[in-house]
Amino acid sequence: MTAEALTGLVFLPLLAACAVAALPGRLGGGFVLAGLAPLPLCLIVLTGAVVDTGTVSLAIAGFASPLGIEWFVDPLALILLWLNTVIALVVGLYAARDYPPHSARGGRFWALWLLLTSAMNALLLSADLFNLFVTLELVTVAAIGLLVIDGKPAALRAGMRYLVLALLGSLFYLLGVALIYGQAGTLDLYQAGERLGPELLPVTALVLMTVGLLVKSAVFPLHSWLPAAHGNAPGPVSAVLSAMVVKVSIYLIWRLWLWLAADWQPDWALPMLGLLGAGAILYGSVLAFLQVRLKMMVAYSTVAQLGYLMLLFPLFGPLGFTAATYHLLSHGLAKAAMFLAVSNILAVMGTDRLDRLGGADRRLPLDTLTLALAGVSILGLPPSGGFVSKWLMLQAAWAIEGWGWLIVILAGGLLAAAYLFRPLAVLCARPATARPADDVRAPSPAGLRWGGIVALMLALAALVAGLAPAPVLTLLEGGLPPGARP
């Protein structure tokens, strides 16, 4: 049963993607449904297995490594698989409005959407350094394809810049893989580490792979491509880019440092990775505050929030690990909700320039509410998923007496309050100054309500994550990285 569930996670969306691409038209909706709807069932089966045994692994078609590809699931991978599936499904509900699966335009969109879902699931399942490279490339190509799907000049430029940098990042990663293989003679993420030590070549390889992944995940100061890309993509695409695509690269950095190099990570590097995170939090937040466009503000907020994921390195331990993972989860939900709400605002008002959105809440009450609720989680106010993760992270910083990190976490929260209250104040301003766009290409009222409800669901999920964090935290504590185990 578990083997079928694991295979389904990758192959159902992949086959559906091929089907939608090959046979566009009336059947499109059916293919999309067949590719996405069974995924939660697969995950329920998988969750049962992980809860029972801790980890699940599978050698595909019975070929053991090195020639075969082995998949491996632990609680961290499982939680990201859940997030990816929920985002693909729920944001997909929103995307179905803008890109009807039976239309030609929709067919192209859904083929890429399903490919992206499949590639990210495959990445999360992989335990093989080279296979991870392959899935990373697939994720990048599918994500950029989605980003430029409407052919808008700004999106094309942003996509091109993203692609050049992402290809460069992949090369650095691949060079690191080549060096690791030359030293360890294996590509298995969990075996290679045991055969290596803190010598020059393995550390060089680790640094090369990390730099490549930092480019792909847009961690400060390599974030320059992100705001334009996430700020100019179609709404549902921005949501999945910010919620998942950049996170899977950070997930890989975690895997490299905390699993592969658990015994030989250079000590000097951990605070440096943390400093990148602190830089991201402060710089991203200040730039988010300075943006004139709402969507660019949300994009810069992603730059800032990614910084918290890098704080795992200086705050490493059971607390730090659960905190960072929970942050990944709750930020994914909240940020997806935010991008969808902003996308609705953009569709109705024809612009997302803040100076032309005064009083837009009358026209868009649901989306303003979503923006506020998602903001609660990004800020880290109780009761939200963001609060749980920030609280745990503060405890972790307190426990190691890392006062600098503590201040950065608190300052990040304050700055987030500043940049999130500004658009809310504008949206609710009286008297209203904004006028909806004349050339209304906006969705129908029913479509708007539909999109608003989908976005609200995600924002509420981010809040619920704060009310009932216990199951996820317990699961994570059963799958701590080697260095954090008691």
Place this chain on the structure above:
Amino acid sequence: MSHAEVWVVAAAAVFGIGLYSLLIAAHLLRQLIAIKVMGSAIFLVLVVAAGPIDGALDGLPKALVLTGIVIAISAIAFALALLVRLAEVTGSTSLEDDADDDR
């Protein structure tokens, strides 16, 4: 210098040439070619890693290089298609004159 060392030095030189061109090139086509050149250098490193270990030849890196070439070609093909579209829509083949706030 041993056989392997010659190859590694060659790979480093090719990688350096690619990286240098990538940094100075403004035209996107040049940038993509530079990335391709860097990729070839990495394949060279992988093939060197495949050198005889304990007398036996390791076949896996060769399989990796083959897969890598396929991926590189697909990625570059996608990049070229994107570049053509970018040139059609914006009339520009570089990202120098970038304006993100054109809404």
